[in-house]
Amino acid sequence: MANTTEVDPEVSNNTGEEYETNQWQRLSPIAIIYFGASFIQGIIGQFVYIAPPILLGYNSIKDNPWIGLPIAIGILALLITSAVLNFYFFQYRLSKSSIEIRSGVLSKKHVNLPFSRIQNVKIEQPIYYRAMGFACLTLDTAGSSKQEAKVVALKLDFAEKLKQEIMGQHNEAILQSVDSDEEKSAVSLSSNQEEVINTRSIKDLVIHGVTSNRIWIFLGVLAPFYEKLSKYAGEFLLTFGIDIAQIFDPSTHSMWQLGLYAFSITMMIMLMMTLFSIFGAIMTFYGFTLSKIEDRYIRRSGLFTKHEVSMRLSRLQKIAHKRDWLDMLLNRVNLRFEQSSSQMNGMENGGISNLTDKIIVPSVTTNEALDLICDVYPENALANISFITISKRFFIRYIGFLCMPLYLAIFTFLIIIENYALILPITGVFAFICLLIFMRWKRWGYAIDNKYLYIRKGIFGVDHFVFPIYKVQQTVLKQSKFMKRRKLCSVSFVLASGAMNVPFIKESQGIELINRSLFEVETSGKSWM
Amino acid sequence: MTDIVSEINPQVFDSNLPDIHKIEMLPLEPKYAATNFKLGAGFTTIFVLILVFLRLQPWLEWDETLLTVLTVVVSVLIAICLLFTIYKKLADPLKTYALREFDLSFQSGLFFRKKVTQPITRIQHIELKRGPIERKIGLATLQVFSAGGALHTFEIPGLELSKAQKIRQFILQHKDSVTHG
Numbered sequence: 001m002a003n004t005t006e007v008d009p010e011v012s013n014n015t016g017e018e019y020e021t022n023q024w025q026r027l028s029p030i031a032i033i034y035f036g037a038s039f040i041q042g043i044i045g046q047f048v049y050i051a052p053p054i055l056l057g058y059n060s061i062k063d064n065p066w067i068g069l070p071i072a073i074g075i076l077a078l079l080i081t082s083a084v085l086n087f088y089f090f091q092y093r094l095s096k097s098s099i100e101i102r103s104g105v106l107s108k109k110h111v112n113l114p115f116s117r118i119q120n121v122k123i124e125q126p127i128y129y130r131a132m133g134f135a136c137l138t139l140d141t142a143g144s145s146k147q148e149a150k151v152v153a154l155k156l157d158f159a160e161k162l163k164q165e166i167m168g169q170h171n172e173a174i175l176q177s178v179d180s181d182e183e184k185s186a187v188s189l190s191s192n193q194e195e196v197i198n199t200r201s202i203k204d205l206v207i208h209g210v211t212s213n214r215i216w217i218f219l220g221v222l223a224p225f226y227e228k229l230s231k232y233a234g235e236f237l238l239t240f241g242i243d244i245a246q247i248f249d250p251s252t253h254s255m256w257q258l259g260l261y262a263f264s265i266t267m268m269i270m271l272m273m274t275l276f277s278i279f280g281a282i283m284t285f286y287g288f289t290l291s292k293i294e295d296r297y298i299r300r301s302g303l304f305t306k307h308e309v310s311m312r313l314s315r316l317q318k319i320a321h322k323r324d325w326l327d328m329l330l331n332r333v334n335l336r337f338e339q340s341s342s343q344m345n346g347m348e349n350g351g352i353s354n355l356t357d358k359i360i361v362p363s364v365t366t367n368e369a370l371d372l373i374c375d376v377y378p379e380n381a382l383a384n385i386s387f388i389t390i391s392k393r394f395f396i397r398y399i400g401f402l403c404m405p406l407y408l409a410i411f412t413f414l415i416i417i418e419n420y421a422l423i424l425p426i427t428g429v430f431a432f433i434c435l436l437i438f439m440r441w442k443r444w445g446y447a448i449d450n451k452y453l454y455i456r457k458g459i460f461g462v463d464h465f466v467f468p469i470y471k472v473q474q475t476v477l478k479q480s481k482f483m484k485r486r487k488l489c490s491v492s493f494v495l496a497s498g499a500m501n502v503p504f505i506k507e508s509q510g511i512e513l514i515n516r517s518l519f520e521v522e523t524s525g526k527s528w529m
Numbered sequence: 530m531t532d533i534v535s536e537i538n539p540q541v542f543d544s545n546l547p548d549i550h551k552i553e554m555l556p557l558e559p560k561y562a563a564t565n566f567k568l569g570a571g572f573t574t575i576f577v578l579i580l581v582f583l584r585l586q587p588w589l590e591w592d593e594t595l596l597t598v599l600t601v602v603v604s605v606l607i608a609i610c611l612l613f614t615i616y617k618k619l620a621d622p623l624k625t626y627a628l629r630e631f632d633l634s635f636q637s638g639l640f641f642r643k644k645v646t647q648p649i650t651r652i653q654h655i656e657l658k659r660g661p662i663e664r665k666i667g668l669a670t671l672q673v674f675s676a677g678g679a680l681h682t683f684e685i686p687g688l689e690l691s692k693a694q695k696i697r698q699f700i701l702q703h704k705d706s707v708t709h710g
Contacts, residue, residue: 340676473651473677477549477644484642494677514646515546521648522631528651528676 024091024102031090031153033128034136036083092151094162099139101149111149113139120315121163125156125306135159139166167296193293197375198361198368200288200301208285208363209278211326212334285362292375297337299359311359315339315529317471317497319373321382324461333369335361337376340496340529358497373466380452382466387445387456391488394504395441399434446502448513453493455500469520471495471528477514479507493517496528547629549646554625554636560666561687562621568662569614577607626685628696633673635685647683649703651675657693669693673700 085105093100098114120140129135137151137159154162200208286303298310320336327333337359361372370383407430414423436459443458448469455465474494483489489510490503502510580603591599620639627634636644658670669690673683688696 473675475646480641494681496676511550514549519546
């Protein structure tokens with residue numbers, strides 16, 4: 001308990017007033033900026049709904065540009081009023097062991113959070129807070145996202161102290177349940193000594209930018225504007241005397257020239273996209289550190305907005321060890337520590353999964369990844385366990401009963417309508433899909449030891465997942481009539497961070513896996529968080 | 530079974546583990562399947578009648594192309610309704626459940642048999658859900674929520690109310706139960 005007594009006097013010295021006054025208080029006015037920014041974010045988030053009227057109104061605005069001005073002023077006024085009102089109605093009150101927050105303009109919200117129930121404390125520093133030394137403090141409880149509270153503008157050092165205080169109370173609650181004196185002293189000895197266990201250099205982040213496929217998301221976002229963009233690009237190039245239409249005219253150039261142009265343009269676009277992606281990676285992961293203090297893992301990173309996510313070891317649900325084909329070539333791994341994802345939360349945010357639900361360690365080398373996994377799960381055998389592959393019925397079913405008939409049908413159809421030119425590409429597509437299914441089959445496997453379940457999957461890359469068996473929330477055993485005849489089954493394990501499936505394994509093995517995990521869950525008495 | 534055991538790890542699988550394959554599964558109330566069928570059949574019939582009426586009514590002129598398109602769409606819809614009703618008719622009686630000391634299981638499916646098992650110690654809260662029809666015929670649906678998320682809510686429909694209440698009571702009083710309501 002020494003750790004809490006260490007922290008306590010310090011906190012009460014500096015922040016005693018705030019603790020004892022018990023008065024409702026407002027945030028610093030800088031919070032207005034925050035509310036304004038989140039208003040804008042909200043608008044962008046609702047873009048899907050706003051876009052149609054904007055597009056409809058686009059032409060009329062173009063014809064009468066002066067309409068745009070009042071609209072812009074209106075939006076700006078709305079923005080400022082909402083930010084100011086949000087700030088005005090946001091009040092919080094601290095007492096010895098709990099925090100109360102009142103917020104909301106139209107729909108009022110009152111949250112009362114006892115410190116002992118707070119599971120997770122996050123500190124976030126958007127760029128506009130940094131100069132002034134402010135931070136946002138997010139307090140998470142284990143259960144639903146509705147219980148989440150965010151104190152929007154606190155002085156950074158005060159936020160840090162509050163965090164210490166809350167975490168301290170938490171430890172106290174845990175320590176009270178531990179009887180042995182030795183363990184107490186062990187915990188308090190190691191307390192407050194933060195140990196950095198991983199950092200990422202710019203070089204690592206560049207690699208991460210190259211290998212992560214964020215670029216495809218970017219491409220997807222741009223998709224509606226392709227036509228416009230290509231038109232503008234064409235006109236732009238024309239001003240330099242480059243006529244795209246002429247370059248790609250097959251009558252003036254030979255095939256290899258065209259191919260070369262197409263190739264170099266593709267390369268250029270790829271290069272651009274990669275640069276964007278590298279920028280994205282640096283923006284998110286700049287100054288990355290992963291550190292460990294007692295049983296907590298803390299990730300800090302961010303170029304503009306600094307994020308700090310801390311996760312207690314007991315809240316960790318599974319480790320994902322992900323490598324796509326480029327990662328395999330470069331011998332890198334993206335490591336993800338996933339905690340309870342509260343899918344409800346994801347849905348409320350429009351299906352965008354919260355980055356702070358998990359701790360991502362980007363592009364570590366294979367050895368570093370194994371070290372980290374061993375640090376978290378000391379007895380895991382991911383490095384040398386042998387996986388049991390799923391049955392080859394998997395690809396027989398998908399190729400033989402799905403792709404093959406479809407392909408043959410299209411093939412016959414093409415023969416009938418005498419369109420021979422399409423046969424080759426269709427065959428190519430078919431072969432490629434077969435290859436994908438084959439690779440999927442080859443990668444999919446599982447393994448189990450005394451404590452952990454391991455699942456391997458992927459197509460060209462390989463992903464490994466490790467989770468302690470007792471973290472399972474629910475098991476599912478699936479079997480079609482066809483699988484029953486072949487003595488096969490599919491199993492899935494529902495974890496708090498999502499479900500993990502293993503299809504087409506031997507029936508007896510599947511049943512044993514389920515029996516074993518249920519046994520572990522039901523008799524170990526361990527909590528999942 | 531020995532080859533699998535040695536294939537994985539001899540220590541891991543204990544042959545004395547309780548086997549989910551050997552649980553005695555109990556059927557739901559027969560009323561449940563019967564009522565579902567009546568509802569499905571009734572709905573499909575009314576749907577067909579309304580559409581037939583609309584098609585044959587003399588007051589409104591139909592556009593020719595629109596009519597053909599609509600006919601196709603509507604026939605497909607009716608076919609789906611019919612298939613669904615038939616599927617429910619065949620699959621509903623196959624739904625079974627079981628309550629063991631430490632977990633609940635529910636099995637369903639006609640072509641794809643699926644058995645979900647929910648350990649009681651991972652249950653977060655329980656609800657008894659009763660729609661108007663369930664209330665009328667005295668049945669209840671037991672919903673069990675775990676941290677697995679909304680997609681993986683464990684549900685046993687077609688239980689007699691008293692039985693559902695008993696199961697709920699059993700779970701709430703279970704020593705492993707960490708529920709708050």
